[in-house]
Each structure stands twice: as structure tokens, then as C-alpha cells.
Amino acid sequence: MAPPVTGRAAERLRRAWHTLMDGSLPEPPEDEPGEIVEARTIDLVLRVGELLLASGESTERVNEAMLGLAVAYELPRCEVQVTLTSLLVSAHPGGGALPVTAARAIRRRTPAYWRLTALHQLVQDASIGMLEIEEAHARLAEIKRGRAPYPPWLLVVSFGLISASAAVLVGGGPLVAVTAFVATMLGDRAAAALARRGMAEFFQLGVASSIGASAAILVVAWGQPQDAPSIVTGAILAQLPGRPLVASIQDGITGDLVSCGARLLEVFFIITAIVAGLGIVVSTGSRFGIDVGVEHLPSAPALFQPVQICAAAAISLAFAVSLAAPRNVLVASAFGGALIWMIYVALLNRDFVPVMAAAVAAVLIGLLASMLARRRNAPVLPYIVPAIGPLLPGTALYRGLVELNSGDPQAGVLSLIGALSVALALGAGVNLGGELVRAFQRVGFGASGRWARPAARRTRGY
Structure with a gap:
């Protein structure tokens, strides 16, 4: 006690x-000494x-x-x-x-x-x-x-593990996973070399994504076009900005519009760098007769499969390691990744559109993660950011890019808008789960209770 x-x-x-x-x-009297x-x-x-x-x-x-x-x-x-x-x-x-x-x-x-x-x-x-x-x-x-709870080499390898797990999640086999792992590691090390030379992060991300796309081009040239989408999807997922996306939407919901706008702009530039790097490689491949079509792109799963559930858990686990989360968060992160994937698939099987399915799954994960974080008296971001990793829209981004570079810009723009919609649904969903916990909890020392946010008082939009 x-x-x-x-x-x-x-x-x-x-x-x-x-x-x-x-x-x-309370303000003191004017004559009070300083x-x-x-x-x-x-x-x-x-x-x-x-x-x-x-x-x-x-x-x-x-x-x-x-x-x-x-x-x-x-x-x-x-x-x-x-x-x-x-x-x-x-x-x-x-x-x-x-x-x-x-x-x-x-x-x-x-x-x-x-x-x-x-x-x-x-x-x-x-x-x-x-x-x-x-x-x-x-x-x-x-x-x-x-120091971080993990050795430096593991923090680097975690990005490759995210890519390999994502490749398996969208239907790739062991060889595809290894290829995605190697491509992502090469891209990450190339970006690190550019960072040491003072190159802006925008170009670092562009180079890293272009190396992942180059691996897919080589696979297509080798005569295995069905494996290319899984490789690129894995490489994209390892670079997508899940952390600033969640924080930006949280800032916007809580009324800090300046930071929200800055973080959303950061997300925009990250996605633009990824799309630019992929687009350059895909366009160059098309000029040399190596076309990457959309016919082999993986579709949304309709059945529960143990391999995919394990891959989703592995993505979230690797995300948690890459973000240097505490060790006691790792099991919860892996469980959250598997759970959000199962909820998402279950909703898709009930004819939910992907955006709505992602939003509902994110709300449930945000609710559970916020409750667990409050129980452990810890910040919530280490629990929710890795958990949404399996649903980040890597495949949709790749589809939109291929369509833009294959003579169907209208379909490409729609695919990119769909990818952005899923990403925003994830960010808003996990924050809504946290708001539900806040609304029914008592005020604590961390200023996180239902009465601890003066900005939430009604203004009716004014």
C-alpha cells in the first residue's frame, strides 16, 4: 500500500x-511579493x-x-x-x-x-x-x-525483418522473403551512407525505395513476375511513416493544429519520396522492356491462415524493435499485430470496404492498447504504433504507382487516394480508442483524465 x-x-x-x-x-493579489x-x-x-x-x-x-x-x-x-x-x-x-x-x-x-x-x-x-x-x-x-534495450545491429536488422514478414503476409514464399530482406537492408545501408554525408532525408528515402524496386525489376527480368509485388510491398512497408501519422492525427484531434500540419507534411514528404524512388525505377524498367503490371498484385485475403497471422505478429514485433520499445512491450506488440489482422480479415469477409475495416480494427486495438498502457502506467504510443504495422497500405501504394506508370493515371490516382484513406483511418481509429478510454477514466497525475483537457470544452466550432 x-x-x-x-x-x-x-x-x-x-x-x-x-x-x-x-x-x-489562481492569480495572487497584485501586492504579493515576487x-x-x-x-x-x-x-x-x-x-x-x-x-x-x-x-x-x-x-x-x-x-x-x-x-x-x-x-x-x-x-x-x-x-x-x-x-x-x-x-x-x-x-x-x-x-x-x-x-x-x-x-x-x-x-x-x-x-x-x-x-x-x-x-x-x-x-x-x-x-x-x-x-x-x-x-x-x-x-x-x-x-x-x-542505451536502447537492443544491440545496434538488431535495430538495423529489424527493418529487414519488417520487409520479409510483409512479403510473406501478402503471399510470398521463403525465397521472396529473403529477397525482400536483402533489398531492404541494402536500401537502409545506402540511406545511412547518404545520411553520413549530409544528404537530406527525402533523398535517403528515395534511394532506399528505389533499391527495393530494383530487386523487383530483377525478379521480373529473371522470369518470376508474380514475386515482384510481394518484394516491393515488403520494402515499402518497412519505410511507411506509421509513427508520425498516429502522432499527427492525435495532435489534430486535440486541437494542436500547427504541430498536426507539420507532422502531416512530414508524412506527405516521406510518402512522396517513396513513390518517387519507386516511380523512377519502374519507369526505367519500362524503357528497357521490363514491364511491371498489376495483374500479379496480391489481393485482400478472405480467409484466416496461420502463416499470415504469424507474419502480421512478426511485422508488429519487428516494428517495436525498430522503434526501440521496452522489452515488456514486445509480446503485446506481437499480439496486437496478429489481432488487428484477424479483425481486419473478419470484417472484409463480412463485406466491409477496406477503409472501414481498417478503421474498426484500429479503434478496437487503440482501445485495448490504451487500457493496457494505463494499467501499466506507461505511455500508449509504444503499444499502438507497432500494432498497426500489418495494415499500413503498402500494396495499395504499389498498385497506384504501377498504374500511374502504365498509362492509367486515373486509376493510379484513385489507388493512391485509397491508400491514403486507409492510412488516415488507422491513425484516427487508434486515437479514437484512446479517447474512449480517456472519457471514462479518472484524472491521474499524468494529466490524462476526462476533465484534464480544457481545450475539449464545447466551443461549437468557434
Whole structure:
């Protein structure tokens, strides 16, 4: 049983309650003397927010964590502003004193979901008075210096495993899986080499996708055109932006339209780079008489098959490893991938259109993942992002690209719109599942309860 909260910790909880319910602390009388603004507190709030945002957390959760720390360490009348690339903290001491403001830019973002878990635990411990400011700084430094729970080579190999599993999911055999694995690994290493030379990420992704498409062209030239779509689908799936897609829709739903627009633009450029790299290779192959048609493209499955269910679980498991998720998330990720695939197939067999089937499956997965994350007192992104991996629209993107380059641009545009619709349905679905959990849970220290979002109060669109 947890010890009772008394003294200074109780005062912190009272101030946190006022912050969550009213959006700000009560204003003191004008003649109240100015409070002391501790520079180390502002620095802690900024550094925690920076590491959360750089590790892949959504804007709303970063804002909640920073505000929770500000309340815990008694920053007077603190305001927090979070965007995709910058953070700002401002504290007003009152009594005629000038406000103290600090900002930090986010120049590099690398998904590290194990850090999200550690940082959220730090914020929670601070919110209930278990960490003094020096202890919090020491713990933050330890988290920042920490290493991923997997060796570097496994993080690299995980991208190839995503591709190989996706190739099996859409009907490929062992040889196709090995080919997709090798092509994806070559593309990833080529992109890493370009990154070391300072090449923009757009061109890195274009080169990586073109290498995957080149493997398919070689397979067609070898006389096995039926294997080409599975190879390319696997290579595409390993690069599709599931993480920024989920975060962008969450930002838009919660009212942070600036970060939502920036993340959606990031998703757009990633998909454009993938399509451009594939298009160049397919067009070049057509000029040399190596045509990649749509007649061999895999169709949506209509039956449950153990191989496909295992492949879906393997995709989510590999996604979790590539995002450096904590080890205790891996089993849940694999189960989530298998479950979302089975729900999707069951709905397709009941004549649901793919977009609706993906949306319903995503809502159920988002609901279960949010409940599990709350039970474990952990952030939800490590659970939901890997789970949607099997339904990312790699085949639809490939179909649209082939149709665009084979003289049927109208059908190609429709296929690309369908792929985008499925992707948005996945992002909106998993966020809706989380909103349902939020709507019926109590307010917690992490500012995640049903009354903890002032922006959700009715405005009727104004």
C-alpha cells in the first residue's frame, strides 16, 4: 500500500488539481511579493520536454508532462508552448518582476520508445513529491545517457525483418522473403551512407525505395513476375511513416493544429519520396522492356491462415524493435499485430470496404492498447504504433504507382487516394480508442483524465 501523501507533496497535488481543472493557478493579489524562479527548474522542464519530443511523443503529452513538472516544482504562473521543432517555457514571478522565459529548438528526432517510458515515470514520480530537483536532474541525465534495450545491429536488422514478414503476409514464399530482406537492408545501408554525408532525408528515402524496386525489376527480368509485388510491398512497408501519422492525427484531434500540419507534411514528404524512388525505377524498367503490371498484385485475403497471422505478429514485433520499445512491450506488440489482422480479415469477409475495416480494427486495438498502457502506467504510443504495422497500405501504394506508370493515371490516382484513406483511418481509429478510454477514466497525475483537457470544452466550432 502506498504511503499517505502529506506536507509539501499534498500541496503539490492540490496545485496540480487546480491546474488540471482550471488550466492555470489562481492569480495572487497584485501586492504579493515576487516569487523566486529557480533556473534549474526551468532547465529541467525544457530538457524533459525536449527529450520526450525528440523520442517520438505526441505534442499534447509533451505539454502535459512539462506542465506537470512546472507545477511539481512550483514555477509561478507557468506557461508552456510546444511545437514540432521548438519548446518554450515562461514563468511570471509577479510583484512587478519581469517574466523568465526560456526556449529550446528540436534539431534531431530519433524514435526511442524506451525513453518515453522512463521519462513518463520520472514526471509521475516528481508530480507526487518523490523527487527533489537535484534527484530529477540526475535521473534525467541517466536516461539521456542510457542505451536502447537492443544491440545496434538488431535495430538495423529489424527493418529487414519488417520487409520479409510483409512479403510473406501478402503471399510470398521463403525465397521472396529473403529477397525482400536483402533489398531492404541494402536500401537502409545506402540511406545511412547518404545520411553520413549530409544528404537530406527525402533523398535517403528515395534511394532506399528505389533499391527495393530494383530487386523487383530483377525478379521480373529473371522470369518470376508474380514475386515482384510481394518484394516491393515488403520494402515499402518497412519505410511507411506509421509513427508520425498516429502522432499527427492525435495532435489534430486535440486541437494542436500547427504541430498536426507539420507532422502531416512530414508524412506527405516521406510518402512522396517513396513513390518517387519507386516511380523512377519502374519507369526505367519500362524503357528497357521490363514491364511491371498489376495483374500479379496480391489481393485482400478472405480467409484466416496461420502463416499470415504469424507474419502480421512478426511485422508488429519487428516494428517495436525498430522503434526501440521496452522489452515488456514486445509480446503485446506481437499480439496486437496478429489481432488487428484477424479483425481486419473478419470484417472484409463480412463485406466491409477496406477503409472501414481498417478503421474498426484500429479503434478496437487503440482501445485495448490504451487500457493496457494505463494499467501499466506507461505511455500508449509504444503499444499502438507497432500494432498497426500489418495494415499500413503498402500494396495499395504499389498498385497506384504501377498504374500511374502504365498509362492509367486515373486509376493510379484513385489507388493512391485509397491508400491514403486507409492510412488516415488507422491513425484516427487508434486515437479514437484512446479517447474512449480517456472519457471514462479518472484524472491521474499524468494529466490524462476526462476533465484534464480544457481545450475539449464545447466551443461549437468557434
